Amino acid sequence: MKVIDTANNIAALAAKMARPKVISAYPITPQTTIVEKLAQYVESGELKSEFIRVESEHSAMASCIGAEATGVRTFTATSSHGLLLMHEMLHWAALARLPIVMVNINRAIGPGWSIWSDCNDSVAQRDTGWLQFYCSSNQEVFDTVIQAYRVAEHKDVQLPVMINYDGFILSHTSMPAEIPSQEEIDSFLPEYSPEWKLDTDNPITHGNIIGPEYYMEVRYDMHMSQQKAKKVIKDVDREWAEKFGRSYGGLIEKYRCDDADTVIVSYGAMGAEAHASVDELRKRGEKVGLARLRVFRPFPKEEMKEIAENSELIVIDRNISPGMEGAMATEIKATVGTNIKQFIAGLGGRDVTYRDIVRMYELAKENKDGWYSVEVE
Amino acid sequence: MPLTEVVFYGRGGQGAVTAANLLASAALKSGNEGVQAFPLFGAERRGAPVKAFARISDTKIYLRSQIYFPDIVVILDTGIMDTVNVTSGLKEEGTVLMNTPRSPEEIDMPFRVATVDATGIAIENKILVGGIPVVNTPIIGALPKLMDNLTIGAVREAIIERWGKNAGEKNADAAEKAYEGVRIK
Structure with missing residues (x-):
């Protein structure tokens, strides 16, 4: 089905079709319409997901971390100062190896107050351990949100993914996008089966104190997973091209x-x-x-x-x-x-x-x- | 036509952004592969001059920047012409489409001029929101007369898709009236 819509509405549609069990997000210009759309999907019952309303982006990410740790797929979206407020939790999500998918609408940092595009918000998150994609069309936004879950949840990766695109220039611009059927998406992206999860029947602790004898290994493993993600991203891009006829060259x-x-x-x-x-x-x-x-x-x-x-x-x-x-x-x-x-x-x-x-x-x-x-x- | 670039001028609340979106949607239905619509990004205020953009092409569009050299400018409210230079950057062979009861001959501009009384059509067809005539749907109806890559059938379809059967048909009829009534110099 070919639709014409803004990148934000298309991102929300992609998130819906990925069937996250939990969404937690706080509205901020120019991301707001994603949150509105997802709230509508949940309210109308079109998307069977829990929408956790929060008082800040820090809490939005904290909610996604908690939810994802129980072994379910999550989604959030933010922009600019919202992303900056999440910064501590971004490190947490990545070091806890939680494959959360987030859309970030690139917006400049104030003051002087600006709601318009630049990438200083996401570039400032460079060292958090998140994978970072940058999209250049509404079609690519749709395709990348779906692909991101496959990459993030891959056993060789197990890291969160941030999908970036320019505020207003993409977020509020209507362009056409080809949308596969829900069945096609379900077959490309089956239900999430976590490598580990918090389970009250089999209690474990996770993210507890680790001494100098182990910490470097944790970091090393995260770094190696980023390296391995290169192949996974290329493989997923290739598989997408075979199924849907669109490739973005991988990296x-x-x-x-x-x-x-x-x-x-x-x-x-x-x-x-x-x-x-x-x-x-x-x-x-x-x-x-x-x-x-x-x-x-x-x-x-x-x-x-x-x-x-x-x-x-x-x-x-x-x-x-x-x-x-x-x-x-x-x-x-x-x-x-x-x-x-x-x-x-x-x-x-x-x-x-x-x-x-x-x-x-x-x-x-x-x-x-x-x-x-x-x-x- | 390889690429047609259209700029809409109106006032906040008149639906210039919606008009651009409708045009893009109708252009897609007319068989164009590349279509795009976006507002001049900023904080919109009711009554203030606003600007919106649309691009139409038979191939994929890679441009993401604003339109500085349009092929067509559409003026929803001629009142803004006192403060805004609406033909700024308009190509020499470009077209100005104005919402006015005046004939194009009465308008002194060194461009192809087209006029249509969108406000009159809105009142006649009773498309009013809060008592204010809706001018964006009728004026879109005039565009297929000015462009090769757009059909009035697709405009009707885009309007009905957006507003549903009842309101959609009413607005589509107004667009069709503008299609028939547009005068071109």
């Missing part, structure tokens, strides 16, 4: 990269927009490609190295680590070396058009990079 979606001298690397909405920039530059005879980073954690080092072997990179970040640079640029330089061009663009929802990306390419060819379209005396 990185490449466009016209094969003979490219230069590859533009970006993510989220800018990663979609850059398609038009590549087409425009190709018309001018420039050999340009696009690598859209779909997964930020685990970081696709091997794929990035391969792209950098034959092409120069221009990295466009929609976030800033003040005192350093854009977070993706840091990761890419750590992977392929410092000889890249890097731009900061689109913070706080500043519009980035395909013409802007073409301009960034031109600047890079003039050996210039840095903050794009910032005028400060």
